[in-house]
Amino acid sequence: MTVLKGESAREGADDEGDMTGAAGDGYVPSQRRLERERHKRARARRATAIASLSTLVTAVVLYLVVVNAPGWPRAKETFFNAQYAREAVPKVLDGLWLNVRLLVVCGVAVLVLGMLIAIARTLRGPVFFPLRVLAAAYTDFFRGLPLIINLMIVVLGVPALRLQGVTVDPVLLGGTALTLTYSAYVAEVFRAGIESIHPSQRAAARSLGLTNRQALRYVVLPQAVRSQVPPLLNDLVSLQKDTGLVSIGGAVDAVRAADIIVGRSLNYTPYIVAGLVFVALTIPMTRFTDWVTARMDRQRAQGGSL
Amino acid sequence: MYLAPRTVRRALAAATVALLATAVGCAPQPEEKASTASSGAAAKSCAKGKLATKTSGKLTIATDEPAYEPWFKDDKPANGKGFESAVAYAVARQLGYDRSAVGWQSVPFNKAFAPGVKTFDFDINQVSISAERKKAVDFSSGYYDVRQAVIALKGGKAAKAKSIADLKDLKLGAQVGTTSLDYITDVVKPKQEPAAYAKNDQAKSALQNGQVDAIVVDLPTAFYITAAEVTNAKIVGQFENQGGTPEQFGLVLDKGSALTSCVSGAVDALRKDGTLAKLEKQWLSDAVDAPVLK
Numbered sequence: 362m363t364v365l366k367g368e369s370a371r372e373g374a375d376d377e378g379d380m381t382g383a384a385g386d387g388y389v390p391s392q393r394r395l396e397r398e399r400h401k402r403a404r405a406r407r408a409t410a411i412a413s414l415s416t417l418v419t420a421v422v423l424y425l426v427v428v429n430a431p432g433w434p435r436a437k438e439t440f441f442n443a444q445y446a447r448e449a450v451p452k453v454l455d456g457l458w459l460n461v462r463l464l465v466v467c468g469v470a471v472l473v474l475g476m477l478i479a480i481a482r483t484l485r486g487p488v489f490f491p492l493r494v495l496a497a498a499y500t501d502f503f504r505g506l507p508l509i510i511n512l513m514i515v516v517l518g519v520p521a522l523r524l525q526g527v528t529v530d531p532v533l534l535g536g537t538a539l540t541l542t543y544s545a546y547v548a549e550v551f552r553a554g555i556e557s558i559h560p561s562q563r564a565a566a567r568s569l570g571l572t573n574r575q576a577l578r579y580v581v582l583p584q585a586v587r588s589q590v591p592p593l594l595n596d597l598v599s600l601q602k603d604t605g606l607v608s609i610g611g612a613v614d615a616v617r618a619a620d621i622i623v624g625r626s627l628n629y630t631p632y633i634v635a636g637l638v639f640v641a642l643t644i645p646m647t648r649f650t651d652w653v654t655a656r657m658d659r660q661r662a663q664g665g666s667l
Numbered sequence: 668m669y670l671a672p673r674t675v676r677r678a679l680a681a682a683t684v685a686l687l688a689t690a691v692g693c694a695p696q697p698e699e700k701a702s703t704a705s706s707g708a709a710a711k712s713c714a715k716g717k718l719a720t721k722t723s724g725k726l727t728i729a730t731d732e733p734a735y736e737p738w739f740k741d742d743k744p745a746n747g748k749g750f751e752s753a754v755a756y757a758v759a760r761q762l763g764y765d766r767s768a769v770g771w772q773s774v775p776f777n778k779a780f781a782p783g784v785k786t787f788d789f790d791i792n793q794v795s796i797s798a799e800r801k802k803a804v805d806f807s808s809g810y811y812d813v814r815q816a817v818i819a820l821k822g823g824k825a826a827k828a829k830s831i832a833d834l835k836d837l838k839l840g841a842q843v844g845t846t847s848l849d850y851i852t853d854v855v856k857p858k859q860e861p862a863a864y865a866k867n868d869q870a871k872s873a874l875q876n877g878q879v880d881a882i883v884v885d886l887p888t889a890f891y892i893t894a895a896e897v898t899n900a901k902i903v904g905q906f907e908n909q910g911g912t913p914e915q916f917g918l919v920l921d922k923g924s925a926l927t928s929c930v931s932g933a934v935d936a937l938r939k940d941g942t943l944a945k946l947e948k949q950w951l952s953d954a955v956d957a958p959v960l961k
Contacts, residue, residue, distance in 0.1 A: 432782060432783060435782050435922070436782055436783075438802075439781075439782045439803065517869065517872045517873070517876065520876035520877065520878060521872070521875070521876055529876055529877055529878045530878075531862070531873075531878055608863070608865070609865065609869065610862075610869075610873070610878065611840050611862025611863060611864050611869070611870070611873055611878065611879065612862065613860055613862075613863055617843065617863055620843045620844065620863065620865075621843055621844070621848065621863055623777065623844065624777070624843050624844020624845065624848070625797075625799065625800075625844070625849060626799045626800065626802075626803070627780040627799070627800045627802070627803035627804060628802070628803060629781075629782075
């Protein structure tokens with residue numbers, strides 16, 4: 362960017378929150394700059410006003426459409442019943458504890474396994490050919506296999522083999538199936554990150570005397586992982602929702618807890634409760650993703666910390 | 668892009684008008700009130716073969732897919748074989764619809780009681796009548812008094828149980844949304860959380876795999892499972908009715924359906940003339956040889 366008469370440079374400094382000396386160096390903003398800022402503020406105010414108004418209009422229209430629907434009284438009774446909501450909340454939260462435990466354990470396992478598979482796929486040298494083929498076959502197979510079928514096979518099929526010492530616990534088996542599928546997704550994310558690192562980085566590392574392994578460990582992987590944080594967190598949010606599928610094996614998670622009440626009462630409010638609970642759990646993760654991304658962008662804008 | 672304030676205002680006004688127009692356009696016509704209010708009207712509208720069905724002159728009956736034995740045979744509800752298929756045709760005959768005027772529809776269990784317009788006249792799917800469920804759908808009078816039974820693998824921990832207390836320490840399972848599951852949570856009150864399966868098939872697999880010690884199903888299903896599907900399992904026993912009132916299966920109709928009283932009348936008539944008892948004998952095993960768990 363071209364710097365005009367020091368003012369833009371000054372603005373840049375303001376962005377850094379570096380206000381020291383802002384008053385001390387006798388800088389007086391020009392008339393034109395004040396004018397421009399006033400105009401910007403006015404535009405922002407107007408944009409906000411218009412946005413609020415159009416939001417309000419949309420909300421009113423939606424409200425009218427829903428409330429005037431002929432089936433609304435019955436739909437309200439079936440989906441928004443306070444009594445069933447009160448009954449569902451503690452049971453759904455009990456079930457959610459299972460989802461959260463699965464998310465944490467599977468999340469860690471998926472990251473480790475995904476990273477190992479990604480490294481296996483990107484190893485150089487003819488000697489590693491079988492390893493590369495195996496890793497590629499694994500990711501192809503488990504990315505293509507529908508998760509629900511994978512779960513059925515692992516949760517209901519593995520115990521049928523009656524192997525000594527292999528667990529029949531549906532939660533452990535379900536977690537295994539989730540890990541298999543998601544590590545294939547995450548391996549691809551990591552691989553994309555590794556392959557996005559310019560070969561010159563590796564070449565430079567090797568020319569500094571780093572071994573292949575050191576180049577991977579200290580130069581390639583840190584950059585690769587950092588660039589892939591947003592898609593990784595995306596997969597994590599997706600995994601969090603899919604943990605509920607282990608209920609195939611009879612384990613009672615948040616959704617199944619809602620199912621039980623719905624089946625007894627034929628009232629759908631518990632599903633709404635479970636849905637909102639999941640959303641409430643996802644929002645912080647999404648915000649965290651945005652924050653991490655923004656922070657990384659800022660670091661990169663300052664020339665990066667590499 | 669800079670828009671003159673006037674342009675913005677106009678665009679906004681136009682958008683508002685368009686939105687409101689859509690809202691009004693979408694505003695549905697009020698439902699015609701079904702004439703259910705007076706039973707007098709209902710009584711005279713039970714004319715044979717002339718009910719206010721979905722398709723005039725035809726009776727549409729729904730059940731889940733797959734349709735399990737012994738309630739249906741060969742997963743074909745329309746063949747008249749199996750207890751519920753036979754009952755459905757008997758009810759249809761009673762209402763004045765012969766076999767050719769009956770159409771079948773596959774409707775998943777939990778869609779049968781979703782609010783909104785029903786696509787069937789009634790649903791027959793081993794649905795137990797309860798006061799709580801009556802808030803969401805209409806039931807006919809009960810066509811079958813059902814009892815719940817416990818199945819376990821022969822030689823397993825649960826096979827020796829003689830009483831409800833003997834089941835307390837075991838891992839039990841049942842299909843979600845069934846009274847079988849309610850019996851586990853309300854009557855047995857086991858120490859371990861019961862497993863809840865989406866389908867009885869998965870409960871059966873879990874029993875065979877040793878993931879649960881015992882499963883609870885209704886008695887006729889229990890007889891069928893132990894006789895034909897999981898032959899290394901046995902019926903441990905059956906539960907007594909809770910609160911002294913027999914649990915009954917009823918036909919499911921839309922809430923406030925015009926047909927409810929007619930269908931109920933038909934079921935009552937079939938009970939009175941012994942048809943239901945005859946069909947029970949024909950299709951369902953006698954429940955006398957399952958010990959009662961107390």
